[in-house]
Amino acid sequence: MVYKKGQKITTIMLFLLPSLLGLLLFSLIPIGSSLYLSLTEWDVIGGPPQFIKGDNYLNILKSEEFWRVLKNTLYFIILYLPLILISSIAVGTILNRKYKGIAIYRTLFFIPVLTSWVAGALIWRWVLSPEYGVINALLGYIGIKGPGWLYDKTWAMPGIVLASIWKDTGFFGLIMLAGLQGIDPTYYEAAEIDGAGRWGKLWKITLPLISPTIFFVTVISIINSFQLFPQIMVMIIDRNFAAGHVFVERIYQYAFKYYKMGYATAFSWILFLLIFLVTLLQFKLQKRWVSYDT
């Protein structure tokens, strides 16, 4: 709007230059070359990339490993999503009350959000230790023999889920809180006059009115679930343990341990497509349960 005349193009360029250079070098060129690389076979050290068309994609989709990775990811999502929705709505509701000491509570939930995933995962690897960890000790007090958690192929993912709930509840709780604060209190007053109970108010007022927030949290959680990495790397040390194979971890292994760059980039594009399709599907389905009229 300003500076229509007499502006020096060089000054504009000076302001834009670092960002544009970065856009080119670290975004546009990489996206293009990654598309090309995914159609080649290349180990970096040897000759130039060998063009092999869609073979990488076919080989990935034909591999038993890909379906196992997808299965592990879905297992994570099935456990994580309902738990994070419940815990973040609960925490959001608690934070919405104006009781004394709520600031401490808020900080308590926020510390894991600030902590690096590596530190959080270290803590949880120890907390979930089958013999010497606190979780199994607590379970022992009520007479339950705790599972082998991260060393057991059925219980490894639930262990990762527990740690993730601990890490993420504060963050999503704050987002839910913002949604809850947007509800007009007169709705509740009207419902009380109509004789609605606590559950009635939750199901008929609160949840429908924060459905856009729930939708947002669902979309973000699912995107994040496809991108699990530090918690897997730190909590499951044995890279051959099949229950701990997930997308980003596999991509990392193929690219930087086996130097199969073509295969790894193809894997990353499949991951992108999956995320894209799942997100698209959720936006299509949202009409059925998300209401934006308040």
Added chain:
Amino acid sequence: MIHKEKRKKGSRSKTIFYLLTTITSCFMLVPFFWMVVTSLKERGALMVIPIQWWPEKISFKAYQELFSIDFPFARSIANSLFVAGMVTFITVMSAAMAAYVFAKINFRGREILFSLYLATMMIPSQVTMIPNYLVLKYLGLLNSFTGLMLPSIFNAFATFMLRQNMKSIPDAYLEAAELDGASHITIFFRIILALSKPALATLAVITFMGAWNDYLWPLIILTERRKMTLPVGLSLLNGQYSSRYNLLMAGALISMIPILIVYAFAHRYFEQGLSIGGIKR
């Protein structure tokens, strides 16, 4: 009668509230408690049954050892502070400069260029990280802090966030400054940056946190142990001393301190930033 009923209901709701609060607080606290307790134990007290909820003898050995073992732990803290600080500066400056152009200076193709910025936000970093690694390899910047930090000059999300903010600065301010003969550079520093301080602080705080906690990118770029950042160092420690939990817990605890200090001084910016930046974590 009605009044009595309501009070009863109120106290029951309060009980449920406190019960829920206590249970969830325990779930949050126990891991931290276990971390602190473990870091104060001696090696022999780690693997005992039944587990010790409190160390028989409080010992700071793990902390001493952390800095004396054959592992550059102190160095990794210094590296992380340097890298996180620089990445924050580079990201905020580069994004602010670009945002100024996108918000306030007209030129042909501006909107198309800006939509290109937004489009790149859709591509997850896992897709670009392999070619980024290769670009830095060709530039001879692998295993260097320059290589680690260089990609921060482009951050579509940061640019977008600051542009939205700068758009709200009235053009009249800029026009007045221009009449006084101020150059773009003066206007940028004296007016634009000065008026976007809250947004800059919010962005700086979440960028610092992201950089301080970043794991995958430094893991790929840095190969030399002396150059490791803290999260990578911790994960190496995890592989090397996988059963020395007192050492690992002491390391985890130390890694949390700087970010908690920043949080103590700027918690409002943190919460704001995280709720805006939810998508780009």
